[in-house]
Amino acid sequence: MASMSIGLEPVAVDRAEPDTAAGSEGVGRFEWRTVLRHRLPLRVMHWINLLCMLVLVGSGLQVFNAHPALYWGAQSTFAAPVFATTAVRGPDGRASGITTVGDHRFDTTGVLGVSRRADGMRVKRGFPEWATIPGPRSLALGRRWHFFFAWLWVINGACFLLWSLASRHLSRDLAMQARDWRGIGRSIVEHLRFHHPVGEEATHYNPLQKLAYLGVIFVLAPLAVLTGLSMSPQLASLLGWWLQLVGGRQSARTIHFIVMSLFVAFTVVHVLMVVYAGPINEMRSMLSGRFRVRVPRGEGAGHE
Numbered sequence: 001m002a003s004m005s006i007g008l009e010p011v012a013v014d015r016a017e018p019d020t021a022a023g024s025e026g027v028g029r030f031e032w033r034t035v036l037r038h039r040l041p042l043r044v045m046h047w048i049n050l051l052c053m054l055v056l057v058g059s060g061l062q063v064f065n066a067h068p069a070l071y072w073g074a075q076s077t078f079a080a081p082v083f084a085t086t087a088v089r090g091p092d093g094r095a096s097g098i099t100t101v102g103d104h105r106f107d108t109t110g111v112l113g114v115s116r117r118a119d120g121m122r123v124k125r126g127f128p129e130w131a132t133i134p135g136p137r138s139l140a141l142g143r144r145w146h147f148f149f150a151w152l153w154v155i156n157g158a159c160f161l162l163w164s165l166a167s168r169h170l171s172r173d174l175a176m177q178a179r180d181w182r183g184i185g186r187s188i189v190e191h192l193r194f195h196h197p198v199g200e201e202a203t204h205y206n207p208l209q210k211l212a213y214l215g216v217i218f219v220l221a222p223l224a225v226l227t228g229l230s231m232s233p234q235l236a237s238l239l240g241w242w243l244q245l246v247g248g249r250q251s252a253r254t255i256h257f258i259v260m261s262l263f264v265a266f267t268v269v270h271v272l273m274v275v276y277a278g279p280i281n282e283m284r285s286m287l288s289g290r291f292r293v294r295v296p297r298g299e300g301a302g303h304e
Helices: 040-064 139-167 169-174 178-182 184-192 199-203 207-230 240-246 249-277 279-287
Strands: 002-006 009-013 030-036 083-089 095-101 104-107 113-116 122-125 290-296
Touching (some): 040 249, 040 279, 083 113, 139 169, 139 207, 169 207, 184 207, 199 290, 249 279
Antiparallel strands (some): 002 009, 030 290, 083 095, 095 104
């Protein structure tokens, strides 16, 4: 066993193994090492964030189902929703789920508008029963769960920002440097070619990762909080400037829904990239902090 210093903590390195995949000339030149990739505070906050997001999305859809339509402006223009799901009974007497986006209508039976309950019965509801938390139909419980986990999410986010500033995780690992801006094109090409970085490069965030994380932290998260608070009539006087800026409470509700959709899209892409990059290694790095990477013999690698 050997020891290498990664960030602030010494981390044991697994038994060095030659990289035989590199060919006979590469044997002995490369080895597999285990490095500290994510420190404990980051790992804990990551899993708290995941729990909060799962509950917030599910409970948010529960609240949305009480009135499955979105509008733009200060008032609910029932005749012209921006987005809506409803049920329409056809000539055969069976209900079909119809989703309206602007002037366009789509049959979304089975997912939106009309879906099956756990007992198999078709019912009219915005999002299906399996997508809502804490139960099939309860606005009061949905709001309670949503508000509780929203505050937990905000507190966790504040702790993340404070820790990131104190540990320099934000400035060292996430801030875009000049080389990152120059490397955006190359990073896009590598993603399109499904090229997975190795060695020292694998222990750092690439430009697209940095932009995605910064966008979530400094754009989506503040928008989620501001639009969520502005939907409360009690906070209208405090956030009146924001309501005027976005055009009204119904606009805030629509933006809140869009932000939620972007969070879901980010999570889906994030999970797909984890699976592609190597789910065992990636999951281990977020559970224990240790990440297995191939590096030239004698070279250190690390990331917090």
